[in-house]
Amino acid sequence: MIRINQLKLKVDHTEEALWSKAAKTLKLPVKEIESLQIIKQSVDARKKEELHFTYTVDVKVPNEKTVLHKVNNVNVILSEKKEYHFPAKGTEKMSSRPxxxxxxxxxxxxxxxxxxxxxxxxxxxxxxxxxxxxxxxxxxxxxxxxxxxxxxxxxxxxxxxxxxxxxxxxxxxxxxxxxxxxxxxxxxxxxxxxxxxxxxxxxxxxxxxxxxxxxxxxxxxxxxxxxxxxxxxxxxxxxxxxxxxxxxxxxxxxxxxxxxxxxxxxxxxxxxxxxxxxEAKAFAVGLRIQHPQKSINKCQYGVEDHSVLGAADYKLTHKSKNGRGVYTFCMCPGGYVVNASSEDKMLAVNGMSYHDRAGENANSALIVTVTPEDFGATGPLSGVHYQRELEKAAYLSCAGKIPIQLYGDFVKGQLSKSFGDVEPAFKGQYDFTSIRDFLPPYLTESLIDGVEAFDRKIRGFKRPDAILAGVESRTSSPVRxxxxxxxxxxxxxxxxxxxxxxxxxxxxxxxxxxxxxxxxxxxxxxxxxx
The missing domain is CATH 3.50.50.60 (FAD/NAD(P)-binding domain)
Known part of the structure; x- marks a missing residue:
């Protein structure tokens, strides 16, 4: 099998075009390719006016070594198929089912x-x-x-x-x-x-x-x-x-x-x-942020709607001025912010998308790293204690509804009274509140610093009517x-x-x-x- 890396084609290409490009790279007629398997496909969106897919493919052709020698291309190599193997059975006897x-x-x-x-x-x-x-x-x-x-x-x-x-x-x-x-x-x-x-x-x-x-x-x-x-x-x-x-x-x-x-x-x-x-371990907490999906598409692809690529995503990281890591997590293109609570009188949120990602909004967790030093307790379950305190405060802030606030008001420390151009996309009841009131100051400071930095990468990320919801506290386990x-x-x-x-x-x-x-x-x- 021959592997070809870095095959580039416009995103609206046909299957025949992929085979033709592979054959051209190998300096062969298409008919000599016996099989073609896509190993990897990624989007190259650096030039918005000319979006491409970049492929890695495995092709089967006669006389592979001769073809490789003739092509002499660093992106064309012999590929050895690797497979997963489950181990042979052990010898120790079990007395009951696992x-x-x-x-x-x-x-x-x-x-x-x-x-x-x-x-x-x-x-x-x-x-x-x-x-x-x-x-x-x-x-x-x-x-x-x-x-x-x-x-x-x-x-x-x-x-x-x-x-x-x-x-x-x-x-x-x-x-x-x-x-x-x-x-x-x-x-x-x-x-x-x-x-x-x-x-x-x-x-x-x-x-x-x-x-x-x-x-x-x-x-x-x-x-x-x-x-x-x-x-x-x-x-x-x-x-x-x-x-x-x-x-x-x-x-x-x-x-x-x-x-x-x-x-x-x-x-x-x-x-x-x-x-x-x-043992207690570090994890991350924060909020969910919603933007119109079309604005994310425009920034990432250059158009508000793309029939081939669908809803665009993003992944952003930043080190805030106070030294904490801020990043987006579990980004949901065309998705919803959902009430993800599992304990009485506590509230946590998460993001969710259906397969078609056809919702009007993009949302992602906007989270900040916290460590056992932040937990205000000791012992292996101190992170659980920290999560619960945040979730109790979030629940009380809106009597069990998802607490929400527009980003511009969050920065100013004032209560939101109505939505802007970003229409809410939630699963579960929600209401306006002052989210800053139940977040520790270092989280608020880190989140604002992060959003300001992310706006330099995704234009409009810090728009005043972006919708914040909290609290995102279940990013990973607080325990190892x-x-x-x-x-x-x-x-x-x-x-x-x-x-x-x-x-x-x-x-x-x-x-x-x-x-x-x-x-x-x-x-x-x-x-x-x-």
Whole structure:
């Protein structure tokens, strides 16, 4: 196979044009190309008047070495296909089935891989199935009645189910786990283009069907996914896990995967009480900001609407004058700001997009790095305490509605009275308030400094009628559960996994961590006899 890098074509090109460009690069007739596979596609928008796709492709042709020698181009090389490999089965015997807590990306991908290799895992999900969960979330957005165990944070699919469904990650991938995750998403219903586009996304509507089919696969292969099964205790004896208590039932297991998600605060408290080592970690908090999607498109693509590229995105970073990092996170093109609360009388927001990203607004988290020194408490759960204090204040500021304020008024410290040209796009009730009143001064200072800097990169970012909403407090886990090189806690048999345990930061990295833990379990243990 020959790999061609840096193939550039206008964004409205045809498939025939791609094959023709590849053939021209190889100095061959098109008919001599036996196959062509797109490995990567990214947008080159540096020249707004002439937008391009840049491709990496693998092509199969006769006499590859002869072709390479004739072409003599640094962008044309031999390509060796790399594949993901699940390890050979271990030799240590299990006395009971492995238990996975949490049916988010980490738990589901761990569960699928274990099920496909004969380990028949039991997945315990505190929330409801994705269909029932969606009903609960819609009802909450409509009337504010929160289900503590089935909401935007908890339930089948995890917190990522109500998001943009982004699948990009910065995790290095020499063992092809990232590719395997994307291939599994495609197998369970995602568009095959996620295998090669530079910033793949699924969308909340499509993701719901995918996670349901993953659950069905686990059940089909002898595993078991149990909903409404919140774990209320951990059975630990002589430094080893022996089982858990869920729904009043003791479930024995010497293998326990903690894929609990970043919002399982009560579970963190139980783990701490049982002596499972944990530590506070830095994360980020802030607000959501909304702009008209057309203005983002104009800045990024040079036009307000682009029929091929769709809704534009952005990713911005800045070091504020006070030394704190400020950055945008989980940007949702054509999306909505949603009430993402999971605890009574507390309020948190997140962003969400459907697959078509057809909403009028762009939104993103506008967040600031905070460290254990900021938390105002000590101990492994001090970050949880910090989050809760912010969320309580946000809830009280608008009696449970999403607190909002226009950016210009936020800077001036005055209450907003009406919207400008930016129309609100929310899921959940909202109301005007003074957001500055419940943010620590260092966050306000950092956010304003960041927005001013971002306006130099995205013209109009600091427009006075941009809509702020708060508080964005669930960017990542405030806790890390240490594990060794075999992915095991110092409490034997416990495998901390995914975002909640502090080892991931998004859907793809959480899913990849689920693969890692499944591999570690399989490399050590024999599967149970049927």
């Amino acid at each position: 238990v996975i807590i949490g049916a988010g990306p980490a738990g589901l991908f761990c569960g699928v891989m274990l099920a496909r290799n004969g380990y028949r895992p039991i997945l315990l999900e505190r929330g409801e199935s994705v269909d029932e969960r969606r009903k609960a979330v819609d009802e909450f957005w409509k009337n504010g009645l929160l289900k503590p165990d089935s909401n935007v944070q908890f339930g089948e699919g995890g917190a990522g189910t109500f998001s943009d469904g982004k699948l990009n990650t910065l995790v290095k991938d020499p063992l092809m786990r990232n590719r395997k995750v994307l291939e599994l998403f495609v197998e369970f219903g995602a568009d095959p283009s996620i295998l090669y586009i530079n910033k793949p996304h699924i969308g909340t509507d499509v993701l719901s069907g995918i996670v349901k089919r993953m659950r069905e696969e686990i059940n089909r292969l002898g595993g078991e996914v149990r909903f409404n099964s919140r774990v209320t205790d951990f059975m630990i004896k002589d430094g080893k896990i022996t089982g858990v208590v869920a729904g009043g039932e003791e479930i024995p297991s010497e293998i326990l995967v903690l894929a609990i998600g970043h919002s399982s605060r009560d579970t963190f408290e139980i783990l701490e009480s049982r002596g499972v080592p944990m 559960i240490p594990r060794n090189e075999e992915f095991e806690s110092s409490i034997k048999g416990i495998y901390p996994c995914g975002e909640g345990a502090g080892y991931a930061g998004g859907i793809t990295s959480a899913a990849m961590d689920g693969l890692k833990v499944a591999e570690a379990i399989a490399a050590r243990f024999q599967r149970l006899p049927i």
